[in-house]
Amino acid sequence: MTVVDCSEYSADLLALASRLPRIPRQDLYGFLDAAHEAAGDLPEGLGTALDRFNADGSHDGYLMLRGLPVEDDDDLPATPTSTPAPVDRPLQNMEAMLAVIGRRLGLHTGYRELRSGTVYHDVYPSPGAHHLSSETSETLLEFHTEMAYHVLQPNYVMLACSRADHERKAATLVGSIRKALPLIPEEVRARLFDRPMPCCVDVAFRGGVENPGAIANVKPLYGDPRDPFLGYDRELLAPREPDDVEAVAVLSKALDEVSEAVRLTPGDLLVVDNFRTTHARTPFSPRWDGKDRWLHRVYIRTDRNDQLSGGERAGDVVDFSPRR
Ligand SMILES: O=C(O)CCC(=O)C(=O)O
């Protein structure tokens, strides 16, 4: 696993965080501009690791930053029970880390239909959550490439942990195509490559229609055939032709075999390469006591894969357009 221990940078990182506005949601553009300035001053070891990851990715498809300066648990507010966060909620350390580190990588992006178009998402368990939702807990959240069906699919999903689940049971699983590819026979790769397959979309993008069906097309593999990008969603991808169904099953098994489990603990920040991986989360048991698992999530676009056409800003909110 690709881990960067950031504990030695604590003081420097807190100093960078203190340069950011205290109420991030009041003027998110201004806040992320300040974060961009700070991103240029990241400690060299961390900055270099991020730049390398951004340029080349990694074999396991993620970068794990450990030991970031999170608040003591007693100094954190209660884990949220609703979304989006109030506009006047003061900045928390892990949100500051997502701002500065995210700005080193690219542009924070909100998705209009998702969480009211907010850029920062609290990820916390919620009773009775839809089974495809990040608010699930007692059930497995199945493998998904984040918004693989969206023309403006983010390059990175960043998850920062303020609280772990009580039993520290929840694991975030990452399945990397770089690890899985050698397990996939040549003819199966050829079948999956550059072949659009029907794909459903997450509830937020269904336009209030209960089940609009497979309104998008997703290519499971695309890009460079020897080092392809991946689009894989166990719940939403819906191949119809028998040879496609079979090929996706082979891909699915290979991803299971290579997947790595990461247990996020306070002060961890996981950068997931969303163009080369699929991710999942294993079940855990909330206690509904204000101290349940709490992650902060942002999506980052880069100039890879036509995500940007020029003039975009960090903090922009984009409209849904399904891949065809
Ligand atoms: O809770 C996790 O570890 C990951 C949840 C997830 O897939 C997400 O928030 O995108």
Ligand SMILES: [Fe+2]
């Ligand atoms: Fe996710």
